[in-house]
Each structure stands twice: as C-alpha cells, then as structure tokens.
Amino acid sequence: xxxxxxxxxxxxxxxxAALAHVQAIYDGSIRHLREALQxxxxxxxxxxxxxxxxxxxxxxxxxxxxxxxxxxxxxVEGPGxxxxxxxxxxxxxxxxxxQFRLLMKNHGGQHMQLEVGLSxxxxxxxxxxxxxxxxxxxxxxxxxxxxxxxxxxxxxxxMDDGIANGTYDPPPGEALPLSLFTAPRVDYSLxxxxxxxxxxxxxxxxxxxxxxxxxxxxxxxxLGHSIMSREPADADDGYIAFVEPxxxxxxxxxxxxxxxxxLNAPPLRLPQMxxxxxxRADGTGISMVNIGxxxxxxxxxxxxxxxxxxxxxxxxxxxxxxxxxxxxxxxVLAHGYVREDHVLDEDLPLWVPIPALAEVQVAIEAAVAxxxxxxxxxxxxxxxxxxxxxxxxxxxxxxPQRTPERRFxxxxxxxxxxxxxxxxxxxxxxxVPYGTLLCVxxxxxxxxxxxxxxxxxxxxxxxxxxxxxxxxxxxxxxxxGVDRLHSRKLRSFAEVAFQ
Numbered sequence: 001x002x003x004x005x006x007x008x009x010x011x012x013x014x015x016x017a018a019l020a021h022v023q024a025i026y027d028g029s030i031r032h033l034r035e036a037l038q039x040x041x042x043x044x045x046x047x048x049x050x051x052x053x054x055x056x057x058x059x060x061x062x063x064x065x066x067x068x069x070x071x072x073x074x075x076v077e078g079p080g081x082x083x084x085x086x087x088x089x090x091x092x093x094x095x096x097x098x099q100f101r102l103l104m105k106n107h108g109g110q111h112m113q114l115e116v117g118l119s120x121x122x123x124x125x126x127x128x129x130x131x132x133x134x135x136x137x138x139x140x141x142x143x144x145x146x147x148x149x150x151x152x153x154x155x156x157x158x159m160d161d162g163i164a165n166g167t168y169d170p171p172p173g174e175a176l177p178l179s180l181f182t183a184p185r186v187d188y189s190l191x192x193x194x195x196x197x198x199x200x201x202x203x204x205x206x207x208x209x210x211x212x213x214x215x216x217x218x219x220x221x222x223l224g225h226s227i228m229s230r231e232p233a234d235a236d237d238g239y240i241a242f243v244e245p246x247x248x249x250x251x252x253x254x255x256x257x258x259x260x261x262x263l264n265a266p267p268l269r270l271p272q273m274x275x276x277x278x279x280r281a282d283g284t285g286i287s288m289v290n291i292g293x294x295x296x297x298x299x300x301x302x303x304x305x306x307x308x309x310x311x312x313x314x315x316x317x318x319x320x321x322x323x324x325x326x327x328x329x330x331x332v333l334a335h336g337y338v339r340e341d342h343v344l345d346e347d348l349p350l351w352v353p354i355p356a357l358a359e360v361q362v363a364i365e366a367a368v369a370x371x372x373x374x375x376x377x378x379x380x381x382x383x384x385x386x387x388x389x390x391x392x393x394x395x396x397x398x399x400p401q402r403t404p405e406r407r408f409x410x411x412x413x414x415x416x417x418x419x420x421x422x423x424x425x426x427x428x429x430x431x432v433p434y435g436t437l438l439c440v441x442x443x444x445x446x447x448x449x450x451x452x453x454x455x456x457x458x459x460x461x462x463x464x465x466x467x468x469x470x471x472x473x474x475x476x477x478x479x480x481g482v483d484r485l486h487s488r489k490l491r492s493f494a495e496v497a498f499q
Contacts, residue, residue: 003051004032009058009117015100018057018114022096023089025055025118033128033151040150041139050151052128054183056119057100058083058175059497061107072431072488073499074102076178082497083175085121085183088190091202094283095309099498119183121158125151127187131200159185164306164430165347166492179498180430181307189304196301197275197289198245198267201308205277205285207474208305208313210298212419215463216316217276217290223467224278228252239285243277245270273301284311284478286471291419295341295392298422306430309499311485312360312477314435315423316470319388319415321440322408329462331383331469333364334436337421338389338411344422348429354421355428357487359480360435360473361385367473368437371465386414388436390421415440431490431499437473439466 007025012018029052036050060081076082089096104112125147147153162168164180181189190201211217224242228250232240242250249261273292279285289305291297302313319332335356368383369375389408393399408416420436427434439462477485486499 004029004053004118007118009115011113011115013104013113015097015104015114018100018116019089019093019097021116022055022057022086023093025116026087026089029053029055029118029123030128033123033125034130037125037128037151040147045146046150049149050125051122054085054087054119054121054123055089056083056085056117056121057096057178058115058117059103059107059112059178060115061112063108070488071106071483072486072491073495074099074497075106076103076176076497077494081175082178083115084178084496084498085119087123087127087183087186091190095499103497121183122152122155124154124184124187126154127184127191131194154184154188158182159188161185161303161347163496176494177496179496186307189307192300192304193275193308196271196273196304198247198271199243199275199277200247203243203247203277203279203287204275204305204308204310205279205287206283206309206311207286207478208310209286209288209467209470209474210291210301210313210315210317210419210423211288212291212293212317212417213463214290216467217274217288219463219467220276220278220288223471224276225250227278238280238282239278240281241277241279243279245274245276273297286474293394294418295343295390295422298341298419299343299426302423302426302430302432306426306432310432311482312433312435312474313423313427314360314364314437314470314473315420316466317417317419317438318441319417319420319438321414322389322416323384323414326384326414326440327382328440329382330440331368331466332388332415332436332438332440333361333368333383333385334388334415334420334424334438335361335385336387337424337436338387338408338413339421339425340389340391340393340407341418341422341425342392344425344429348425352428354424355489357433357435357489359485359487360433360477363476363480364435364437364469364473366476367469371469371472384414387412388420388438389413389416390418391416392418394418428490431486431495433477433485433487433490435473437466437470 010021032052062079064078100114163177170176193201227239228242231253240252244266246267247262248266251257273289275287275289277287289301291301337354339350369379415438424434424436
C-alpha cells in the first residue's frame with residue numbers, strides 16, 4: 001500500500017502551534033492524494049492501493065475540568081483520553097484554535113498538552129478534490145470503476161451521527177470523542193452544502209436564517225445589495241460582502257474584489273435550497289437559506305450546516321393560525337413544538353422534549369418590539385407565544401373525522417407548519433441554539449384559506465418587516481457573545497468538549 005510516511009505524534013502547549021501542525025499534516029495528506037490522482041487520470045495505474053489519513057488531536061487528563069460552571073462547552077466530562085479527527089484546518093482554523101485554547105484553559109493551563117498526529121482514518125479521494133476540480137468527468141466509465149481499487153472511497157460507516165445522537169459507545173480501549181463530528185462526516189456535509197445551496201462552505205456565516213418562501217429571499221437579496229451600495233462609514237454593521245448562488249460576490253462600496261471572487265452572472269438554474277450570505281470579516285454575519293416546503297428539506301440542510309458549528313439558527317416562515325383570535329399577519333413565537341414531521345424519529349425519540357432557549361426567546365421578542373415599535377398590550381396583540389405543531393402532511397385538513405384538529409387542540413398548539421419543529425429538534429440534537437418566529441398567513445380551521453391574490457398581497461405587506469425582525473434578533477444574539485449564547489440545556493450527561 002502506498003501511504004504517507006509515518007508521522008510520530010507531537011505534544012503542544014500552545015494552541016496556535018498545535019493548529020499549525022494539524023495544517024501541515026492535512027496539507028501533506030491532501031498533496032499525496034492529489035498527486036496520485038493526477039497520475040491516475042493521466043493513465044498511470046499504481047501497483048498498490050493509495051492512502052492518506054486525517055490528522056487527529058488527542059487530550060489526556062487525570063482531573064475534572066476547572067471550568068466556569070456556566071459554560072456549555074470547552075471541557076471534557078472527566079478523567080480519560082479523548083480525541084477526534086480533523087479536516088479542512090484552513091476553513092476551521094479559528095474554530096479549532098479556540099477549542100484547543102479552551103481545553104487547555106479549563107484543564108489546568110500549561111499542565112495539559114495537546115497531542116497532534118496522523119490518524120488511521122483514511123481520507124476518501126473525493127474529499128481531497130479542490131473546490132473546482134471535476135476530475136472524474138475526464139475519465140471513461142471503465143477508468144472510473146478502477147478508482148475503488150486504487151483509492152479509498154467515502155465509507156458511510158465512518159460518518160454516522162452516533163456521537164450527536166448520544167448512541168455512540170466506544171469500543172474498550174478506544175478514546176472518547178472530543179467532537180460531535182468525525183472528519184469524514186464533516187467532509188461529507190461540506191460536499192453536500194455546495195450541492196444543495198450552490199455556495200461554498202467558506203461563505204456560510206455563524207448566524208443562519210431559514211425560510212420556506214422565496215419572497216423572503218428576494219427581500220434578503222434586495223437588502224444585501226442595498227447594504228453593499230453604502231460606504232462602510234455610513235453604517236457600523238461590519239458587513240463586507242454579499243454572496244449569492246454560484247458564489248457570486250458583491251463587495252462593499254469602496255472595496256476591491258478579492259482573489260477568488262466570482263463576478264460572473266448567477267447560474268441559470270437555482271440549486272435545490274439556495275443559500276445567500278451577508279458576510280462579516282470574522283464570520284459572524286448572516287446566512288439565509290430557502291429550504292422550500294417540508295420537513296425532509298429542513299432536516300437535510302440542518303444536518304449539513306451543523307458541521308459548520310453555527311452560533312444560532314432561526315426559522316422565519318408562514319404558518320396556519322389555529323386560534324380564532326389570531327389575525328392574518330400576526331406573529332407566533334414558538335416556545336414548544338409538537339413533532340409530527342417523522343423525519344427525526346430514528347435520531348431523536350419523540351419523548352425527548354425540545355425546550356425553548358431563554359436567550360433566543362428574549363432576543364426575538366425584543367426584535368419584534370423594536371421593529372414594530374409596539375409595547376405592552378399592543379405588542380401582545382400581534383405577537384403570541386405558544387406551541388407550534390409541524391406536520392409532514394400538507395393536506396392535513398382533508399383527513400377524516402377531524403383527528404388532527406383534536407390532537408392540535410389537546411397539545412394547545414397555536415400554529416401549524418411543516419418545518420419549524422424539525423429545525424428546532426435538529427438544533428437541539430446538534431447543540432445549535434434555535435428559535436422560531438412565524439407569521440400567520442391563513443386560518444384553515446376558521447374558513448380563511450390561502451388564496452393566490454390574498455396571499456400575494458399579504459406577502460408584500462409582511463415580508464419586509466418579518467425579515468428585519470429575524471435579522472435584528474440575530475444581531476442581538478451576536479451581541480450576547482458565544483459564552484452566553486450557547487446553552488447548558490443542550491448538554492448531555494457526557495458531552496463532547498468541542499462546541
């Protein structure tokens with residue numbers, strides 16, 4: 001087998017030095033694979049299997065964490081050996097270095113060292129491709145079929161979600177996990193994000209909005225271009241670029257294009273769940289994704305965005321109002337969820353409660369008050385907190401004997417949609433702070449069904465305000481800081497150290 005030469009693990013007491021060694025190991029592995037693949041594409045068939053592996057980081061501690069009890073991450077649960085494989089240190093540099101720093105700080109500072117080395121986990125050849133590589137397209141079908149004999153291909157058994165789901169049980173003698181995701185699982189999602197959103201993972205920001213209507217995206221695009229047209233001195237918002245599908249980059253007025261910027265026309269066909277990004281230099285801007293309709297899309301995209309470790313995600317969408325006292329255009333702030341979406345039943349049992357997160361709830365309510373300029377009873381007239389039910393049956397109204405209506409009444413639900421509970425549940429599952437603010441667009445139980453003309457007028461009247469509320473809520477959460485935003489409610493008994 002043609003593998004990279006063995007690299008003995010090294011110990012570090014400096015997070016930056018540990019990260020640099022991770023980068024060096026990863027770069028060497030990727031270079032080894034790309035050079036071998038290039039020779040393979042040119043017609044050379046290696047005499048032996050070609051392999052390169054991910055770097056790993058490992059910590060060993062004989063003490064419990066000396067951490068602030070208010071923290072939700074940055075420390076391991078108790079004495080033992082913990083490790084994880086790492087990928088794309090260029091993309092995750094700031095994140096990895098901060099996790100390394102917190103581990104050392106919370107477990108005795110200079111008394112703890114980070115061990116970095118070359119793991120035994122192979123890098124699948126597909127995950128070694130550069131962003132714009134399409135190497136397989138230049139080979140015949142017969143040549144492509146030989147790849148599995150020469151290189152490691154993606155192995156789904158190495159990238160399941162057992163750690164995040166709390167079902168992973170390390171074999172005797174193996175280290176405990178440091179992170180929710182192994183390197184292959186991260187790489188898999190990075191590839192999927194390009195496919196589904198039409199934008200590179202590098203453009204995703206730490207705060208994410210999801211919507212189920214293109215109207216919101218149209219308004220977000222308009223807002224993004226408006227911000228980019230203003231000089232930075234005109235507003236202290238920190239936004240430096242706006243990115244659209246196809247990685248189409250618009251820079252802030254007065255700023256030059258950067259190497260790698262795509263300045264051509266957008267793609268002729270939008271991807272399945274197009275992504276748009278209002279970028280800040282430190283990555284704490286806002287990404288927005290149109291997930292379309294249904295819980296399957298909601299689960300799919302959050303499964304993949306979760307590997308980027310966002311600081312919060314919010315659902316902004318429309319819902320059916322279930323109470324006669326609600327008016328079209330009223331807002332619903334979810335503080336509980338009825339999960340009839342079924343897409344997460346195998347990963348997160350229905351008996352697991354999905355709690356409201358105080359920091360997120362407070363930020364959303366404050367944003368509604370700020371944008372609408374309403375207070376007290378006037379605010380309560382347009383904003384209702386309550387349980388949101390999410391269903392995978394778009395035509396639930398047509399079921400006989402009114403059984404859904406009875407269940408929704410028993411649950412005290414005030415609104416119904418198809419995505420919110422999925423996004424909240426996956427936030428809970430992946431330890432990403434979550435929230436939901438919906439707008440009542442119809443009341444099917446009270447004779448007010450959604451008709452095209454009425455719906456179009458409603459969208460025009462409400463979308464701008466609803467979007468500005470969502471953006472303002474994320475800005476308020478950003479101002480809280482990471483330590484206050486990430487909630488201890490999302491920790492399991494034996495939680496991983498990496499946020």
